[in-house]
Amino acid sequence: MKGAMTRGVFSVVGRAAGMRAADAEIGLLMSALPVAVVLLDARNRFRYVNPAGEQFLGLSAAQLAQHRLDDLLPPDNPIFPLLAKIRRGEATVADYDLTLEGPRLRKPGITVQGTPLPEEPGSVLLVLQDASTARALDRQLTFRGAARSVSGMAAILAHEVKNPLSGIRGAAQLLEASVAEADRELTVLIRDEADRIRALVDRMEVFGEKPIERGPVNIHRVLEHVRRLAQTGFAAHVRFHEVYDPSLPAVLGNRDQLVQVLLNLVKNAAEAVTGKGIAGEITLLTAYQEGVRLAVPGSADRMHLPLVVAVRDNGPGIPEDIRPHLFEPFITSKPSGSGLGLALVAKTIGDHGGLIEVESRPGRTEFRLHLPMLADASEL
Ligand SMILES: Nc1ncnc2c1ncn2[C@@H]1O[C@H](COP(=O)(O)OP(=O)(O)OP(=O)(O)O)[C@@H](O)[C@H]1O
Numbered sequence: 001m002k003g004a005m006t007r008g009v010f011s012v013v014g015r016a017a018g019m020r021a022a023d024a025e026i027g028l029l030m031s032a033l034p035v036a037v038v039l040l041d042a043r044n045r046f047r048y049v050n051p052a053g054e055q056f057l058g059l060s061a062a063q064l065a066q067h068r069l070d071d072l073l074p075p076d077n078p079i080f081p082l083l084a085k086i087r088r089g090e091a092t093v094a095d096y097d098l099t100l101e102g103p104r105l106r107k108p109g110i111t112v113q114g115t116p117l118p119e120e121p122g123s124v125l126l127v128l129q130d131a132s133t134a135r136a137l138d139r140q141l142t143f144r145g146a147a148r149s150v151s152g153m154a155a156i157l158a159h160e161v162k163n164p165l166s167g168i169r170g171a172a173q174l175l176e177a178s179v180a181e182a183d184r185e186l187t188v189l190i191r192d193e194a195d196r197i198r199a200l201v202d203r204m205e206v207f208g209e210k211p212i213e214r215g216p217v218n219i220h221r222v223l224e225h226v227r228r229l230a231q232t233g234f235a236a237h238v239r240f241h242e243v244y245d246p247s248l249p250a251v252l253g254n255r256d257q258l259v260q261v262l263l264n265l266v267k268n269a270a271e272a273v274t275g276k277g278i279a280g281e282i283t284l285l286t287a288y289q290e291g292v293r294l295a296v297p298g299s300a301d302r303m304h305l306p307l308v309v310a311v312r313d314n315g316p317g318i319p320e321d322i323r324p325h326l327f328e329p330f331i332t333s334k335p336s337g338s339g340l341g342l343a344l345v346a347k348t349i350g351d352h353g354g355l356i357e358v359e360s361r362p363g364r365t366e367f368r369l370h371l372p373m374l375a376d377a378s379e380l
């Protein structure tokens with residue numbers, strides 16, 4: 001059964017790609033792929049599934065051959081509008097954070113990418129990934145929940161630490177006037193350290209739950225501002241490249257917060273290429289990418305995120321031990337880092353309803369932000 005199903009589909013795949021490769025070769029290729037690949041025909045019947053796909057769906061290819069996708073998932077599953085969109089020929093479409101839930105299947109946090117096969121009208125090739133395969137493939141996604149846990153802590157810190165701190169600082173200042181010269185050094189130390197804690201708490205405070213004010217933001221102007229700040233300061237030695245889509249519409253966001261986000265990303269990039277014996281390069285990119293959608297929590301709506309803003313560097317890549325916790329607060333590999341930069345980035349992009357993707361290997365690390373555009377304000 002499996003063989004027959006596989007054979008039919010391979011000829012489809014082969015024809016679509018205009019190839020004459022042997023079925024066996026394509027079969028080997030598909031089996032080796034660590035991601036689930038599924039081919040549906042125009043009636044959502046399973047025409048092909050690779051071994052990773054069988055594992056993903058929890059059914060063998062032989063079993064799947066008896067079913068339509070509609071048998072596995074209820075009709076209101078968001079994958080069906082996605083399939084309709086792909087069949088309308090809108091090129092490759094990606095949807096993040098889908099939940100595939102049916103009588104035989106329960107998979108939250110799925111990324112689905114689909115593409116139509118033009119030579120087989122109605123056929124759709126799907127690639128399915130859950131969060132763990134995304135990690136295995138060296139890609140990391142953060143969703144709006146990332147760094148949320150920090151919010152509560154920030155509020156407590158701000159409240160419980162700041163008050164006693166100002167008491168300590170005040171007392172040290174009073175002492176300063178009365179103690180002997182030799183001890184003054186100590187009171188100054190208390191004051192300075194209190195100031196340092198205060199600055200840290202202030203930085204944490206942005207994690208508090210405050211609604212953000214959003215409007216149209218020209219992201220190229222934001223990037224220009226960030227680049228100028230970087231080049232006159234911490235990234236003076238780094239070469240910048242700009243790869244912009246000049247027709248990009250305005251982002252729906254908060255300008256100051258987006259400056260902060262991009263500053264943090266550019267600062268990390270600059271730190272990653274410094275002192276590594278390479279000619280440091282940072283590339284800032286913008287692009288319009290149809291088809292990236294993200295679930296809106298607590299509703300069936302999908303948020304449209306067509307604007308891509310990316311920061312790429314040619315540094316050594318994100319250290320292995322940091323990767324699983326990249327966006328968590330206080331995670332740092334730097335002697336004097338606070339580890340708050342990316343936690344803040346995740347929180348802010350989450351507040352914007354956006355999505356972050358990371359790809360990192362030696363010589364190329366890229367943080368990609370997917371953001372909503374102004375015209376979609378009604379979708380929020
Ligand atoms: N572009 C990058 N290349 C390599 N590693 C990175 C990159 N960006 C982040 N990292 C890793 O992720 C860690 C966390 O980054 P994050 O910005 O949250 O904190 P930090 O830079 O260490 O400190 P802070 O931003 O508070 O000064 C970094 O310490 C570094 O190990």
Ligand SMILES: [Mg+2]
Pocket residue numbers: 264267268340341342
């Ligand atoms: Mg940082």
